[in-house]
Amino acid sequence: MPAAPVGRVADVTDLLPADRLDALRARVHDLMPQVRADLEALTRIPSVSLDAFDQAHVEASAEATAALLRAEGLDVEIVREGGRPAVIGHRDGPPGSRTVTLYAHHDVQPPGDDALWDSPPFEPTERGGRLYGRGAADDKAGVMAHVAALRAHGEDLPVGVTVFVEGEEEIGSDSLPTILERHGEKLRADAIVLADSGNWDIGEPALTTTLRGMVRAVVTVRTLDHGVHSGMFGGAVPDALMVLVRLLASLHDDEGNVAVAGLKEGVASDLDYDEARLRRESGLLDGVEVVGSGSLLTRMWTKPSITTIGIDAPSIERSSNTLVPQARAKVSMRIAPDEFDLDAFELLKEHLLAQVPWGAQVEVELEERGAGFAADADGPVYDQARAAFADAWGTPPVDIGVGGSIPFVAAFAEQFPEAAILVTGVEDPDARAHGANESLHLGEFEKVCVAEAVLLARLGALPD
Known part of the structure; x- marks a missing residue:
């Protein structure tokens, strides 16, 4: 499904009087010191949801999130459906008003x-108008944007609001299907705001209307039942690594396009994005060429990509003159927003098995998958969202795609087909989410909070 026209601002009746808009802007501005203090307190909790880390911190993060929501008058519960704790809070709006669900994650x-960080990752530190710390942007700022919007309205909340803050988004949201099955009616709404994406640039807001899906697979190659001397048998006996390298190389053509036949492709929005910006934002080294064909945004948002993200083989330090009997690689494939993930895996598996040289034994196992997302970005809720962004930034938003995958978005879209799904976020191109020196642009964060507060007001004023 194509994205909505880029940069469009809906021709909507202005539902928000100027004095109300000015009052919300002023209210959010006055609230920002406390919002920031609460964000810093959340960021100090090292709520890493991977098993190797202390899960008591994830519990503490859920409790802290629940306390923030209770303070805004929400009825709150912490749910655990076989996974990390999620927080669900609800507060009714005026009789007959719409309901909005606000999503973020606290893990x-x-x-x-730590040596790659310029300041301790769990000690939020301001430098140059940015707040640095793990989770400061992804996604505890999303949590606090929701809290700020609630605080801005105080006792005069114009819509019913449900806040859902997940605790395992960073490890794949394994228990989300069960949560949606058992608690879905609590999350049902006219509009769902999923605050886990980003904006086009500093000063340029965006709505995310497409997301690529993903497939992660493990490729195992075997050629021998044990390692043997490379000098004695090399030249006649293939080793597992030489087979694996040939298989991985077959996944791309000479231009760097994915060579797996049958995968879908789309065309991204026609935004101004040149190679210089790509190099700056990605850190591409001088002399390293850009790969693939088509526009840069199409390559990153709507065409498939394949990356080898891990290899099991002897390390250089521990290697010996031995033909390696077995080697494995983990392959991450991003797929077009409208590609079915299981179909994509079968195409990947079929390609790899067809490329096996010298009769080697090869297995391709599915490790994880996630559906993409393509929004039907029309209708009154999207109109009011675009207007709210324009109110906050003073410039209309653009519709963007994201090359990364957020499978829970598709899960919400499937569970609540009648709801308008708005994918928003606090990140900008220099946020470095998941990397060292993750940070939040504080000026942009205030605008995010204004936009969400204004959106609630606009949705509350929509006629039936």
């Missing part, structure tokens, strides 16, 4: 090597 990625 975070591991910090990685």
